[in-house]
Amino acid sequence: MNHKLLFNTALLAGELMLRNGAETYRVEDTINRILSLSHFKVIESFVTPTGIFSTLDDPSIEMITFVKRVSNRKINLSKVVETNDISRKLCTDQISLESAYEQLQMVKASKPYNNLIMISAVALASGFFTIVFGGHFFDFIVSVINGIAIASIQIFLKKYKVSRFFLDLSSSFILAILTIIFVQYIPIGNNLDVIIIGSIMPLVPGVAITNAIRDTIQGDLVSGVSRAVEALIVAISIAVGVGIGLSVFSAFLGGVF
Amino acid sequence: MIVQVVSAFFATYFFAIIFNISKKHLIPCGITGAIGWGVYFICMNFSLTVVVSSFFGALTVAFTAHILAKKKKTPVTVFLISGIIPLVPGAGMYRTVFYIITDDFTMSTQYGLETLQIAGVIAIAIILLDTFNKIIVVKR
Numbered sequence: 260m261n262h263k264l265l266f267n268t269a270l271l272a273g274e275l276m277l278r279n280g281a282e283t284y285r286v287e288d289t290i291n292r293i294l295s296l297s298h299f300k301v302i303e304s305f306v307t308p309t310g311i312f313s314t315l316d317d318p319s320i321e322m323i324t325f326v327k328r329v330s331n332r333k334i335n336l337s338k339v340v341e342t343n344d345i346s347r348k349l350c351t352d353q354i355s356l357e358s359a360y361e362q363l364q365m366v367k368a369s370k371p372y373n374n375l376i377m378i379s380a381v382a383l384a385s386g387f388f389t390i391v392f393g394g395h396f397f398d399f400i401v402s403v404i405n406g407i408a409i410a411s412i413q414i415f416l417k418k419y420k421v422s423r424f425f426l427d428l429s430s431s432f433i434l435a436i437l438t439i440i441f442v443q444y445i446p447i448g449n450n451l452d453v454i455i456i457g458s459i460m461p462l463v464p465g466v467a468i469t470n471a472i473r474d475t476i477q478g479d480l481v482s483g484v485s486r487a488v489e490a491l492i493v494a495i496s497i498a499v500g501v502g503i504g505l506s507v508f509s510a511f512l513g514g515v516f
Numbered sequence: 517m518i519v520q521v522v523s524a525f526f527a528t529y530f531f532a533i534i535f536n537i538s539k540k541h542l543i544p545c546g547i548t549g550a551i552g553w554g555v556y557f558i559c560m561n562f563s564l565t566v567v568v569s570s571f572f573g574a575l576t577v578a579f580t581a582h583i584l585a586k587k588k589k590t591p592v593t594v595f596l597i598s599g600i601i602p603l604v605p606g607a608g609m610y611r612t613v614f615y616i617i618t619d620d621f622t623m624s625t626q627y628g629l630e631t632l633q634i635a636g637v638i639a640i641a642i643i644l645l646d647t648f649n650k651i652i653v654v655k656r
Binding site: 279280281282285334335336337338339340341343371372376377379380381383384387388390391392393452455456459460461463465466468469470472473476494497498499501502505506509 | 519520523524526527530531533534535536537538541553590591593594596597600601602604606607609610611612613614616617635638639642643646647
């Protein structure tokens with residue numbers, strides 16, 4: 260068995276999962292399972308949301324250790340699912356190591372949904388959430404417009420590698436302004452609250468919160484805490500953005516509240 | 517109510533696209549979200565508090581997610597994350613800030629605490645189901 264390749268495969272699988280929104284224990288588990296195919300004595304991996312540390316040792320080889328820094332994370336759960344599938348197949352000997360590595364490379368290269376689908380998904384998600392929270396048809400329309408604005412801004416700003424904090428802050432600021440304009444000056448949409456709540460849902464850090472909880476239960480305290488902080492910062496940036504939007508409007512033009 | 521549950525389905529469905537979940541899993545994700553919201557809604561109609569309703573909603577979501585994950589041989593995260601989204605206290609967060617801006621600190625504290633409580637009970641629901649699931653797996 261080619262141990263170098265085995266190690267690379269394990270790390271690639273781990274990196275793919277970590278980058279795309281899997282829980283920490285799942286990443287560690289996957290790496291360990293793949294490495295255990297070597298039947299070596301020492302198999303150890305330590306994963307945090309920002310990096311992977313892994314080592315493989317046996318009397319028969321020189322120790323292999325690897326540190327992988329994972330800086331930018333996004334959410335692409337289909338990559339997590341596919342990687343999980345491939346590692347499962349590899350561990351039950353359904354595919355060879357070489358083909359597993361190749362398939363993982365393909366997963367890595369696979370493209371997410373394109374921008375147009377993304378924008379419409381964000382728009383419709385905002386719109387339907389507005390109805391879920393008790394909005395009417397006109398509120399739906401305003402939220403859809405908000406959603407289009409948010410998604411376009413995010414896609415635009417991401418090109419310039421703007422930080423997540425500023426991204427969420429500016430999107431929520433703009434959605435607050437847009438909502439007020441629509442509710443106040445164009446007589447469609449009349450529930451300011453509901454529209455804003457529906458529109459901020461796509462920004463809310465649901466994945467970070469859920470993973471923070473699950474990591475903490477698993478005992479991955481470092482990951483749990485860092486994800487919780489991540490969620491908190493996102494929540495604060497959204498809140499501040501909406502807050503600035505609302506108060507700017509009431510300060511300059513008055514009469515919103 | 518039906519309008520809201522159907523909207524919850526679509527909202528979760530489109531959310532699943534935002535998370536880049538592959539096409540074959542989109543509908544189960546939507547269903548998870550709709551069921552969770554339905555239970556939440558029914559609880560609210562029985563005049564339970566928001567916190568308790570969120571707990572039951574999240575419990576249902578976690579339960580459905582675990583079943584679907586077994587059935588589809590997919591990591592439970594996929595269904596759990598998308599299903600939990602409607603219950604995430606976005607409204608609470610917004611109201612907390614809104615009342616801070618309008619200088620109504622009594623209301624903002626009230627909503628702030630409620631938001632934390634909701635986040636807490638959702639966490640507890642997920643923990644319960646995860647633990648329960650592990651016990652079953654170990655027993656086999």
